Amino acid sequence: MSEQDFYEVEPTQEETTAETADTSDHDDKDEYEQICYICHRPERVAGKMIKIPGGICICADCMQKTFDTMNYSGISMDDMMNMSNLNNLNNNGKMPNISMINLSDLQGFMPNQQKIKKKKKSEQKKPMLDIKSIPAPHKIKASLDEYIVGQEHAKKVMSVAVYNHYKRVAADTDDGIEIEKSNMLMIGPTGSGKTYMVKTLAKLLDVPLAITDATSLTEAGYIGDDIESVVSKLLAAADNDVERAEHGIIFIDEIDKIAKKKNTNQRDVSGESVQQGMLKMLEGAEVEVPVGASSKNAMVPMMTVNTRNILFICGGAFPDLEEIIKERLNKEASIGFKADLKDKYDKEENLLTKVLVEDVRKYGMIPEFLGRLPILFSLEALTEDMLVRILTEPKSAIVKQYQKLLAMDEVKLVFEDDALHAIAAKAKEKKVGARALRAIIEDFMLDIMYEIPKDDNIGMVTITKDYIEGKGGPLITMRGCMELEDKEAVI
Secondary structure, X not given: OXXXXXXXXXXXXHHHHHHHHHHHHHHHHHHEOOEOOOOOXXXXXXXXXXXXXXXXXXXXXXXXXXXXXXXXXXXXXHHHHHHHOHHHHHHXXXXXXXXXXXXXXXXXXXOHHHOOEOOOHHXXXXXXXXXXXXXXXXXXXXXXXXXXXXXXXXXXXXXXXXXXXXXXXXXXXXXXXXXXXXXXXXXXXXXXXXXXXXXXXHHHHOOOEEEEEHHHEOOOOXXXXXXXXXXHHHHHHOOOOHHHHOOOEEXXXXXXXXXXXOOOOOOOOOOHHHHHHHHHHHHOOEEEEEXXXXXXXXXXXXXXEEOOOOXXXXXXXXXXXXXXXXXXXXXXXXXXXXXXXXXXXXXXXXXXXXXXXXXXXXXXXXXXXXHOOOEEEEOOOOOHHHHHXXXXXXXOOHHHHHHHHXXXXXXXXXXXXHHHHHHHHHHHHHXXXXXXXXXXXXXXXXXXXXXXXXXXXXXXXXXXXHHHOOOOOXXXXXXXXXXXXXXXXXX
C-alpha cells in the first residue's frame, strides 16, 4: 500500500466548484416538484416519476401508454434498442431519414414560472396566519392614511373587513361556528383611488395580490379569458406556492362591465354568464388552474387551488348609476306638499355614497352575485382641496417626486399654494380624478426639466400661479441670490 493512501487528498479548486454546483442544482430540483414531460402533471398528482437519461421525468401512466403504442405499432423492441447510435443506424440502412432526439437537449424544458413548489414538512406544521400577527383595524387605517388622502369611510370599512377576514382564516372551527367571507364591492368614480387603495393594502399586509380586469372575462368556450384565469394570476403572484396563494387577495376591477346587457337578443357571454360562473369561486370552491399560463389549452401543469380563504374585492366606476340612485331618491321625496324638487340631486357630486344593493341590482348585477359580496361601500369624488392634498401629503406625492428629481441636480423646487390650487382646478375640469394631476404637472415641468441641467448656477425654481395659468413663467433664483437670502434670514 502506498504512503499516499494513508493521507486524505485535498480536493482541487475545480472539484470543489463542481461539487458546489451539483449541490445548488440538487437544492433547486428539490425545491420544485417533478413534472411529467408528456402529460405535464406534477408528481403529487401523477405519482412517482420514472427518470430516463437526459434528466427527463415520465410518469408511469405515460410510460405504459408508450410501451402499449410500440407493441401495437409493429416496431420490434430490438430495433428500438438499436437506435442509440444514429450513424450506425443510417449505415445499416434499416431506418433511413430518421433523426434521433438528443435527450440532453431537453433538460430544463420548463421554466421555473411553470413549476410547482413542493410543500416542505416544516411548513406544513407551521400555521400560515397567526391571530397575533394580524394588525388591528386602526393600525391598518393608519398605514393607509400615509399613502391615501381622504376616503375616511372607505378606509375604515376596508380595514375592518380585512381584519375580520384574516381572523376568519386563523379561527378554529371546532366549535361549529364558521365565519362567512367578507368579500367587498367597491364603487367609486374614475380616478378616486380604488386600485391604489387595494395595492397599498396588499403591500402593508405582505400577502400575494392579483389585479385583473373583468372586461376580458368571458363564459367558458368563448374567445377571451376564462373565469379561473384570475386565480391563475394569484398563483403566479405567490410564486406558484399554493398555500400562500390560498391566503391572498384578488382585486377584480371594472366589475361593472359584466353587468347584464339590456335589450339584447344574443347570448350574453361576457355579462350575466360571467357573473354566474364566478358564484362558486367567490363563495369558495376547488378551482383547477394552469400554472404559469392563462389558458388551459397550453401544455402546462394544472394545479387545484381552494378559494375558500381568498379575499375577493370587486371595484368599478358604474357610470350612470347616479341616475338610478337619483330616480329612487326622487320617488321617495316627491309626494305631498313638502315634496323636494326633482333637480335637488342634479349637482350633488357624492351621490354614489347613497347607493344601496337594489340600485346595483337594477344596474345589471344579478342578486346571487351581490349576495356573495356582502360589504358594499363607495368612495367620494375628489374635491379641489383633496386634489391639493394628493399633490403634497402622501409619501409618494407627485410634488415630492419632482423635488427629488431636481434635488439630484442640486436645485430646489418650490410650489406656491396658489399654483397648487390652480393645478387642482385644471384637474377637476378634466373629470378623470387624480390621474389628471400627473399629466398636468408633466406638461408644465417639461421645459423646466429640459433647461435646468444647462445652467449650473440655477439654485431654485418656484412654480407660480401665473405660470400655471399661462400668464408668466416660473421664478428662477441663482445660487448667489439664495445664499444672500439665507444670510438675511439668519440676521
